[in-house]
Amino acid sequence: MTAGFIQSNSALNISRFTPRQGEVLDAALGLLVKVGDKLTMNEVAKAASCSKETLYNWFGDREGLLISIVQWQASKVVMPEVDFSRIDRVGVIRGLEIFGANLLQVLTSDTSVALNRVAIARAVSSNLGSIVLENGRFAMGKRLKPLLEAGRDAQLLSFDTSEAAYRCFFGLLVQDTQLRMLLGEGINMSAEQIKAHAAWASNQFMKLYST
Amino acid sequence: MTAGFIQSNSALNISRFTPRQGEVLDAALGLLVKVGDKLTMNEVAKAASCSKETLYNWFGDREGLLISIVQWQASKVVMPEVDFSRIDRVGVIRGLEIFGANLLQVLTSDTSVALNRVAIARAVSSNLGSIVLENGRFAMGKRLKPLLEAGRDAQLLSFDTSEAAYRCFFGLLVQDTQLRMLLGEGINMSAEQIKAHAAWASNQFMKLYST
């Protein structure tokens, strides 16, 4: 059980944005965290020291800018990658703990909260929600499932579908934390608390799914 | 293990709204479910066949109207009440199942999703989020904890705090369902699926917390 971090989108941090566009999107993201959905194009242009016309040339319209912000952020998130070559019970638990701590860390970050807020706010009339879902929850599932399935192959875990097992782990890990943060409750989890909770969730998960 | 339904706010369905105000709030709620946060005062007035001036007289401003909608809806939600006089292992499980099924039913309803969406959208600049939290997640905890504590008193369950146990049950029950619905994923759970999932969650919960 070892190793490093991988980009959440494509291998070599290739994104569809130029460096300058990245700067603009960083400024927009920072603003989004501050003011939420009431972010205006004027404010973005001012904060990024670029003209509104450039914003519209690059991103089309406000919706396109928001989508680009989400994709830009997703291209920056890194998650741990695990090595399944030599897997045992302790390795599975370690993998769950590392993955869980990282996931919880991301989900409780200001950035994630802000992006989910705006995606939820616009979910009725936009597909921003599905993009967030795709780059967030769905991408996470694809990361964890190999570990779960390796555990099952090694006769360490028992479940019908890795999807169901992932959802259960997610529930144990996140509980109502994310929703409460989205609703504005000021929850501050230290790195230690996050680690401890991820360890607890991994432990509970093993109680339910280990052979 | 028996019995009925209680109002989620005060005993006798006394709310701070007149019948006519309730009609207006019902119309507003229906509209909110349809169009989400971009609900306008003009639309509400039209849908409710009342004048804008009346809306402002009754509810102060748009924010006040939204708060009133939340409180109006909360005053209509009913949850099952359980009888703890004769409690045993089967009774605890039954209580969890009934409670869980009702909670999941509420959380996956169009109304709940719409209200949570608008509360989340405005969480940065308004206290609507805390009101939703108070009437939703928090009120639910107060309903379930007596059952959990009765189970502990009867030596059937073991946990440190009923809060932690409740959060774990919530996690097992809701998992990522609510977030995905908030983000616009069309999840339709039939009453049977909800019941089955509540039973599964109750069962898993007992594996973790029964003595």
Added chain:
DNA sequence: TTCCTTCTGTACCGTACGGTACGGTACGCT
């Protein structure tokens, strides 16, 4: 009847904001 209260319907005001136009500048490239 007259007066008062409460409500509806509509017209109106001010402003914020998405989107566009355009002049001016920096920096290539030939």
Added chain:
DNA sequence: AGCGTACCGTACCGTACGGTACAGAAGGAA
């Protein structure tokens, strides 16, 4: 040098929407 491209800053337009004002209907009390 001349030209094109890409960008900044700013002024501007149109509209949607929160909030207010007001005229008049409905009904109740005297």
